Amino acid sequence: MEPLTQEIRPSSPQGYSLAGLHDGSVWLTALAKKLRETGETQETSVRQILQSFGHKKRGRWVLNGLRHALADVGLIVVPEMDAVALDDTVVICLDERRQQARSLEPVVDPEGVDGESESTHDSRTDGLRIGALPTARKGVVWVRPDDSVSSALAKMVLNDYSQLPVMRNDRQPVGVFGWRSLGRAVVSRDKVSRDAPVIEFMFEQYLVCRATDSLLDALPRIVEHEFVLVQDEHRRIAGIVTTTDLANVLQDKFKGFAILAEIEGIIREILEAKFSHEDLCSAKDPTDQHRSIESVDDLTFGEYRRLLEKPELWDKLGVRLERQVFLEKMERVNRIRNDVMHFAVDEIGEEELKELWQFLLGLRFLNNQG
Numbered sequence: 001m002e003p004l005t006q007e008i009r010p011s012s013p014q015g016y017s018l019a020g021l022h023d024g025s026v027w028l029t030a031l032a033k034k035l036r037e038t039g040e041t042q043e044t045s046v047r048q049i050l051q052s053f054g055h056k057k058r059g060r061w062v063l064n065g066l067r068h069a070l071a072d073v074g075l076i077v078v079p080e081m082d083a084v085a086l087d088d089t090v091v092i093c094l095d096e097r098r099q100q101a102r103s104l105e106p107v108v109d110p111e112g113v114d115g116e117s118e119s120t121h122d123s124r125t126d127g128l129r130i131g132a133l134p135t136a137r138k139g140v141v142w143v144r145p146d147d148s149v150s151s152a153l154a155k156m157v158l159n160d161y162s163q164l165p166v167m168r169n170d171r172q173p174v175g176v177f178g179w180r181s182l183g184r185a186v187v188s189r190d191k192v193s194r195d196a197p198v199i200e201f202m203f204e205q206y207l208v209c210r211a212t213d214s215l216l217d218a219l220p221r222i223v224e225h226e227f228v229l230v231q232d233e234h235r236r237i238a239g240i241v242t243t244t245d246l247a248n249v250l251q252d253k254f255k256g257f258a259i260l261a262e263i264e265g266i267i268r269e270i271l272e273a274k275f276s277h278e279d280l281c282s283a284k285d286p287t288d289q290h291r292s293i294e295s296v297d298d299l300t301f302g303e304y305r306r307l308l309e310k311p312e313l314w315d316k317l318g319v320r321l322e323r324q325v326f327l328e329k330m331e332r333v334n335r336i337r338n339d340v341m342h343f344a345v346d347e348i349g350e351e352e353l354k355e356l357w358q359f360l361l362g363l364r365f366l367n368n369q370g
Contacts, residue, residue, distance in 0.1 A: 023052075023053075023054075024052050024053035024069060025069055025072070025073075028070065028072075029073050031073075031092065032073040032074055032075050032094070035092075035094050041091050041093040042091065042092040042093070043090075043091055043092075044089070045086065045087050045088060045090065046085075046086050046087075046090060047087055049066065049081065049090075049092075050062070050066075053065075053066065053069075056349070057339065057349070058081065058082055058132075059335075059338065060338070060339075061338075063082055066081065067081075070092075074094055074096070075095060076092070076094075077090050077091070077092055078091050078233065079131065079211065079212065079232075079233050080129075082128075082129055082132055083129045083131040083132065083211050083212040084131050084132060084137060085131070085132060085137060088131075088137050128214075128216065128249075129212055129213060129214060129215060130209050130210070130211055130212075130213050130215050130218060130230055130241060131210075131212060131213075131230065131232075132215075133215070133241050133249060134245075135239050135240060135241055135245050136230040136239040136241055137211065137230070137238045138239045139238070139239060140165060140229070140237055140238070140240045141155055141159055141161065141164060142165040142167045142170075142237070143164050143166055143167075144166070144167065144168065145166055145168065145174060145175075145197060145198065145199035145202075146198075148194065148196065148197065148198070149182070149193070149194050149196050149197075149198055149201060150195065152177050153182075153194075156178070156179075161178075162178050162179055162180075162226075162242075163176050163177065163178025163179070163181075163226075163227065164176070164177050164178065164198075165206070165229055165237065165240070166198055166202045170237055171235050171236055171237065173208065173229055173237060174202075174204070175199070175202035175203055175204045175205075175206065176202055176227075177198040177201060177202040177203075178203075180203070181201050181202055181203045182201050185200070185201045205225070206225065207221055207222065207225045207227075207228045207229065208228070208229045208230075208231055208237075209222075209230055209231065209241075210230075211230055211231065211232050211238065219246065222241065222243065222246060223246075226242065226243050227240055227243065228241050252348060253340065253348070255348065255353060256336070256340040256348040256352070256353065256356065257340060259356045259360055260336075260341070260356065262360055263333065263356065263359060263360050263363060264301065266360075266363040266367050267301075267304050267363065268296045268297065269367060270317070270363075270366065271299075271304065271307065272295070274316050274318075275296075275313065275316060277293075277295075279307065280293050280295070280298075281293045282307070282313075283303040283304070283306045283307035284299070285300070285302070285303060285306075301330075301334050301337055302334060304330070305327060305330045305331065308323070308330070311323065319366055319369070321366075329359055330359075333355065333356060333359050336352045336356060
């Protein structure tokens with residue numbers, strides 16, 4: 001395998017759209033031709049694939065579009081693009097080499113993993129997978145069963161860890177040594193030797209999840225165990241995800257949720273004050289025949305925009321703003337909203353948070369003027 005080369009990259013990835021996959025498709029076609037001629041596979045990263053299509057993040061529609069584009073030229077990506085962090089290595093290969101590629105897929109080894117295994121694998125899971133978290137494939141500091149307590153404590157202190165996996169090798173965990181397990185030993189024993197092997201003080205219960213497992217499904221178990229060992233496509237323990245890591249992810253997501261909640265609240269307040277029930281009904285998606293509109297609360301964000309697209313309704317707002325500029329801003333906010341509300345793989349970026357915050361400030365001003 002060789003790294004992604006400049007010769008087969010598209011010249012202007014900014015031309016990409018989900019509908020056409022313009023320059024990205026040119027790149028994939030050239031790559032597929034190259035792989036068929038050489039019989040090789042191509043190493044790259046998810047970030048490089050996204051950039052080839054003019055994207056920075058993995059939203060639901062972006063990933064679906066990329067999968068279709070790959071399938072159109074007979075290519076697959078291993079591991080799945082939503083089962084790794086942005087800069088982790090993935091392999092692009094020909095679809096006819098699927099069986100060979102699938103040998104890289106994660107399989108829990110019942111003889112190699114003695115602890116508790118949790119698997120919720122679905123190759124088309126919407127939302128966040130464990131492997132997409134930054135620490136899931138960052139590597140893991142571990143100790144062997146016969147390593148001394150002193151050695152384990154040194155690793156914990158120097159790395160600011162609360163626990164360490166105890167493993168026979170990088171595929172075979174046998175337990176967990178940490179402050180809690182050591183504390184119980186201190187309470188229950190007359191003496192704890194720093195030279196004693198960690199196997200005497202470890203907990204035998206631990207959780208192993210595959211990188212492709214759904215984070216949402218595994219979340220209650222992670223909270224219960226306080227961490228999870230992550231098994232990669234080669235059955236190696238590639239990383240560890242702790243409750244602290246979960247808190248960091250959820251904190252990033254919550255910022256977007258909080259701003260969007262206020263944005264939608266203000267929009268509903270403005271629309272409810274300015275528009276009649278008939279006006280609101282006129283914004284309903286015409287393809288949705290089974291939903292009734294009783295109030296502004298029954299409209300989607302896209303229907304807010306459809307309502308304001310009509311010049312005669314826009315004029316009812318009584319604001320001195322260029323309608324098209326406002327609608328374009330709403331469209332950008334809606335795209336960000338879709339990623340946040342569908343719990344897109346990658347965290348919301350600072351630029352997107354800034355865009356949401358700016359729109360919120362503008363809405364607050366308009367609402368106060370009314």
